[in-house]
Amino acid sequence: MNATVEQLAPVEQQTSTTWVVAALYQFKEVENAAELQQQLLALVKTINLCGTLIVADEGINGTVAGDRAAIDTIHQFLLDQGFSTMEYKESLSSDKPFRKMKIKLKKEIVTLGVEVKPRDLVGHYLDPKQWNELIARDDVILIDTRNDYEYKAGTFKGAIDPKTESFREFPEYVKQNLEQHKDKKVAMFCTGGIRCEKSTSLLLQEGFNEVYHLKGGILKYLEETPTEESLWEGECFVFDGRTAVTHGVEEGVNSKCHACGWPLSPEEVALPSYEHGVSCVYCIEKTTDKQKSGFRMRQSQIAAAKRKRL
Template sequence: MNATVEQLAPVEQQATSGWVVAALYQFKEVQDSADLQQRLLDLVNSINLCGTLIVADEGINGTVAGDRAAIDAVHQFLLNEGFNAMEYKESTSSEKPFRKMKIKLKKEIVTLGVEVKPRDLVGHYLDPKEWNELIARDDVILIDTRNDYEYKAGTFKGAIDPQTETFREFPEYVKKNLEQHKDKKIAMFCTGGIRCEKSTSLLLQEGFEEVYHLKGGILKYLEETPAEESMWEGECFVFDGRTAVTHGVEEGQNIKCHACGWPLLPTEVEEPSYEHGVSCKYCVDKTTDKQKDGFRMRQSQIAAAKRKRL
């Protein structure tokens, strides 16, 4: 499997008020990932689901949204396929969080670009209470394994930002910045836990001695941890129409710039550099006038499509 194969399924407008959003993953050997992709496509063609599922020989990963019946259907399908140890979390969205339903066939369910064995070699899992106790210590190096724009929306107090644009850059960050700390306690976290499955496996493979990660990721932490006991600051970026969520996995206030993808606070949306779908303070100087004209055309087409659906 050398290339990404993506298939789309049609999605009807949600009939009920609100959407159930399910984030899931599991590292599990898949004998015929192309066949699983096709059978998933057959399933979602018959139910009202949107989002993305990634299938690879190493397992499954993704976030989907739909009504209660659709979410239950895809969840039960995966359980029947032997994905009975999934990291699985649900939340809600007031509006449709994805435009389409995609089933992607890839080499990795989360792309690190370095061969690791997360099913065999992985760090110490910590629940939210254990996590709070660990990261409060002075002898722990706390690392946010997510991308720079995710860090911008919110992170744990005292967390290091590797300033990566993609997860593929993380192995290089480890080589340049962590090699001298192999005897230290390293704590890492990500949105749902999947990136830390691979990052902790990578560090252990490289000879690090004590590696920890937050089980279920930030989403599980925000779901279970009362705000008054939380060590989380800001909001958690999510890869859907909600942009970010906060404690209780409630929709946050951040708004995504649809030109560059960065999360924006309401105050940043009020700045002169912001034009919906065209620019914000983080990208206004990085695109040409011709590109901005193209973004404006795209936004007008999106607006016209929305009016047509109403």
């Protein structure tokens, strides 16, 4: 299975004003990933669901949204398929967070590009309270394993930004920056926990002694940790229409530049460089006039499609 195989399912317009968003993953040996993809595709055609699910030999990963009945249906189906220890979190969105429903067949459920064994080599899981105690220490290296644009929206106090544009770059970051710290305590975190499953496995494989990660990721931390006890700063970038969430997993104030994908604060949206769907302070100098013209055409088509649906 070398290439991504993606299939789409139709998504009906939901009448409810609130969408339930479920983020889930589990590393588990899948005997026939292609067959599971087809079973999922058949199921989601019968329910009102949008989002993305990634299926691979090593497990399942994704975020989906729908009404309560649809989310319960997909959740129960996966439980029945043996995904009984899924890392599973729910939140709410006032608007439809995804345009389509995609079922992808891939080599990895999160692409690191280096073979690791997250089911066999696992770091120390920490709950939010234990996490706060650990990262407050001076002898801990705290690393944000997410991408640079995610770090920009918010991170834990004192966290290192590896400045990666994709998770595939993380192994090289480890080689270049962490090899000399194998005897140190290393704590890592990501949005929902899945990237840290592979990150900790990678470090243990490379001979690091003490590796820790936040169980359930930032989303679980924001759900369970009172604001007054939190060491989180800013908002948590999410890969759906909400852009970012904050404590209580409530929708944040950041919005997304649909030209480059970077999260924007209200102050950055107010800058002259911002044009909806066309440019922002981070990309206005990086695209040509021809590209900007194409972005404006795309936004016009999106707006027309929305008006047609109303």
